[in-house]
Amino acid sequence: MTLAAPESTLARLRVSPGRGTWGPAALVCAGVVAAFLWCGVSVRDLCAFAAYVGGGVALPGTLLWRGLAGRGRSVGEEVAAGLALGYAVEVLAYIPARAVGVPLLVLVPPVVIVGVFAGVPGLRRHWRGCAGGERVPRWCAWALAGVVAYLVVWSTLFQYRVPVEAGYVDMPYHLAMVGEVRHHFPPTLPSVLGEPLAYHWFVYAEMAATSWVTGIEPVTLVYRLATLPMAVAMVVLVAALGRRLGGSWGAGIAAVGVTYFLFSPALVEGAVFSSRSMFTVSTSPTQTFGALLFVPVVLLLVGEGRAGPGRGGRAWWAALVVLLAALTGAKATYLPLLLAGLLVVIAVRVAVERRVRVAWLGVAVMTVGCLGFAQFVLFGQGAQGMAVSPFATMRTVWGAVAGVGMPELASVSAVPLVVLTAVHLFCLACVWGGVAGVGRRVLEPGVLLLLGIGAAGIGAAVVFGHPAESQLYFLEAARPYLSVAAVCGVLAARQRVAWGRAAWLATAGAGGALLVSEVEFGGGALVRVVMPYLVLGVAALLLWRRGSVLAVVAVLAGYALPGSVRDVVAHVNPWAERRERSIPKGALEAGRWLRAHSAPGDVVATNLHCRYDWWQVCDSRHFWVSGFTERRVLVEGWAYAESTLSRARPFVRSYLAEPFVDRARLAANDVVFEAPTSENVRTLAQKYGVKWLFTGINPALEKFAQLRFRNATSSVYRLPER
Incomplete structure (x- = not known):
């Protein structure tokens, strides 16, 4: 399938939506359901999540998008942009709802939006699909479905199927943040009591709202469900943006391919000149959420052809204001x-x-x-x-x-x-x-x-x-x-070089990159790293002097192909090395017990601060106590605290080696676990307001605090009333 120029395609693509393009979407949905069930998500949670995201976020968002931004070029574009707008409305509604202590008020805006669009005669037309719009070609629908399926497979193998205890290092931090925004406003850093939160937290408000409405556990949302709809909508919107500016669905699919599957050439082991990938979908919810909200903003600004911003009147501006407001705290x-x-x-x-x-x-x-x-x-x-x-x-x-x-x-x-x-x-x-x-x-x-x-x-x-x-x-x-x-x-x-020749040039570039990567250049470290790229750069420069821009672009892309193929295959390699468990197996059970038997305002103390005890320095990216308990902790992990990062001196000492800023508080906290006495336990309760202790197996604490829960790895104690 060739990519047509804008002038030759706009006129003949304005046809009504055709049949047969929903099959790929249905097949992907079936695969997603199977994947989540395989990964332990219950049928009840899947149904509740799909009903809320579909009926409470995507439906009102799509109606708003059609009413404010105008009709899209396809139903898929409208629904994807509508999902982003629906998320923005949800977050902006949840913040005041949480502030007044009634989080379920987040349901008011979607109910009102759906009611208005159903009751007002002039707005009922927005319930209909993209009548008169262009038909998404079947091959395009299958291509997008293939990209989404790839993301699902990758996420399943390296995130959804991985036990919570062996998840990516930042996942407990995200979980703790959801618990914080679920119970408190304004939010602070839950792992360090009273630490200001200088971090983008709106995606956690979205997950907190979803948890309140559906009753789904935050751990299921963070580790499994929440980010996948965002990632799917992102794929569709990148294709829509590429189609709008490139003039054909071929351009849209090419844009998706470059976005997700073309990476910088890697010619020397250990030297990574990263172009970054989009495979932070599950492990960086803030990036995924911000990315989704940003594309509709760009679509609004790009407009239709050269229309640009503002041609949709006040309604257009309303959509932009909502999206920009949500972006302020998204990323x-x-x-x-x-x-x-x-x-x-x-x-x-x-x-x-x-x-x-x-x-x-x-x-x-x-x-x-x-x-x-x-x-x-x-x-x-x-x-x-x-x-x-x-x-x-x-x-x-x-x-x-x-x-x-x-x-x-x-x-x-x-x-x-x-x-x-x-x-x-x-x-x-x-x-x-x-x-x-x-x-x-x-x-x-x-x-x-x-x-x-x-x-x-x-x-x-x-x-x-x-x-x-x-x-x-x-x-x-x-x-x-x-x-x-x-x-x-x-x-x-493209007019100056045929596609066939461009493909041969890209193949030649890939071969050249493979050949150069096998050559060992002598000299120092700088020469060893630079020489392979210098050789390829000179070759591209000579070609540019004798050829066209597209010929050079084809060769440069060829340089990136071998490494891209390796990376793409590695992302879905089922035999790849998995992360070891860094969280005790009984920690989740203990955390949920404490959550069930304490109030949201209760403060917990723990002596668990470091991910690995054998490190020469304390890797203080330790957040699973605050994550599993959904409670604020006096001092747990401080790696991402503003007070830590603001003191870090890059390339002089790792931020992971920065000690906790308040030495007196940390000492008062830890002495209770190391050498408990009536006095230091009382100090922790009276000075810092601590009500609970969460630790490993520590029988010495039983003399000064009431043991309320214990399993093979964790113990929970209740401090005496002040």
């Missing part, structure tokens, strides 16, 4: 990228036309306002360790390839860092080199917006640094938009 990476894209559009349009539409300025002002509210209100001016630190990403790579550790890594010369950054940009060009072919389309506001978002994502990965390398989330956030822009560039440049 901190997206609003800065949006602002960068808007500024690029404004600057170029002013330079070209000596004027700019007021709507673009209005959206930019709104974005600045949302950014200010997020930073100064939601995040309390916290930065979570993000700071201006040029070449921090490449400093980490240099440490891996040259064997340089901390603190020497902090004083490395700028020369290797600059060279490695150039290599990194070359690797990104292998994925998104098609951007070079956009030609005159670079003046279109929609294309400019994507390029601005992409440039900001790459720039942030180069300029900023974070103790846990979170600056790379900017690059991941920009990935879909760079992919769509690259596909548009390929389509714009």
Whole structure:
């Protein structure tokens, strides 16, 4: 199937929806149900989750999207965008509902929306499907179903099927955050009593709302159910954006393929010049949620063709306001990228036309306002360790390839860092080199917006640094938009090279990358890493001097193919090494017992702070006590606390080696478990308000606290009343 240019396809694709495209969706749904049942999700939970997400989120959201943003080009696009808008409404409704102590008030907006659209005669037409819209080709429906099926298989093997006790290191943190937002407003960091929460938490509000309405355990939502609808809708919306700007469903599918399956070439072992993947679906709910909310914003701004923002009247602005409001606390990476894209559009349009539409300025002002509210209100001016630190990403790579550790890594010369950054940009060009072919389309506001978002994502990965390398989330956030822009560039440049020749050039590039990766270059660490990329770069440069843009893009993409194939296969390899259990097997049972026998406002103390006792430093990413109990803990894990990350000195000492900021509190906490006395137990209860102790097997505590629960690994004690 060839990719048609916009001019040749728009007219002939405006046909009514056809039959036969729902089969792939039905097949994927059946596979999802089978996967969740295999992974231990009950039939009751599956039905309740599907009913709520479908009837309480997607249905009202789709009606709103049709009413505010106008008809989409396909039912799939409308439902996916409607799901995102429905999530935004849900979160914005849950926050005041939780604040007044009646979380089930979150149901009021969807009931009102459905009632209004059913009762008002002028709005009833929005219940009908995309009549008069274009038909999604069957091959396209099957292609999208294949991508979703791949994500389901990957998630099943590496997340859903994995026992809770062996889950990804951050999953207990996400669970603890859901428990916090489920019971408290305003939220604080549950693993450190009283610690301000300088973190994007709206996705946890979404999960908390779902738990209240459906009765599903938060652990089932976090570890299994919640993020999959977001990921599926994201796939559909990336295809819709690619189709809208590329002019054909072939362009949409190509954009999805590049977004999910094309990665930077890996030619030297240990040297990872990452272009980031989208496979943080289950392990980073904040990224997944923010990504979903962001695509409809871009769709609204891109509009139909060159319509741009604001052509839908006040209703259009209402949809944008709701989505931007939800984005303020969904993921901190997206609003800065949006602002960068808007500024690029404004600057170029002013330079070209000596004027700019007021709507673009209005959206930019709104974005600045949302950014200010997020930073100064939601995040309390916290930065979570993000700071201006040029070449921090490449400093980490240099440490891996040259064997340089901390603190020497902090004083490395700028020369290797600059060279490695150039290599990194070359690797990104292998994925998104098609951007070079956009030609005159670079003046279109929609294309400019994507390029601005992409440039900001790459720039942030180069300029900023974070103790846990979170600056790379900017690059991941920009990935879909760079992919769509690259596909548009390929389509714009396609006239000069036949697709057959481009395929042969890509194959030749893949062969060259495989050959170069097998050659061992002598010299120092920098030469060994740079030479394979330099050889391939020179080859691409010579081809560019003699060929067309598309020929060079094809070769560059070929360089990325071998590593991409390896990664894609590895993500669904059922024999891949699994994570070992890092949480005691009886911990979940003990945590649920304490949750059932305590009040949400009760404070728990524990001596469990470190994930591994054999580390030379305490890996304080320990959050399962607060996660399983849904209670605030005096001191559990402090790795992600603002007070920890703000003190971290990247490349001098790991943030995991930072001690707890309040030594006196930690000492008062731990002495109760190490050498309990009536006095120190009383201090914990009276000074810090602790009511419960959660620990391992510790018989010495029975003299000073009442043992209420014990299994093979965990004990729960109740402190005497003050």
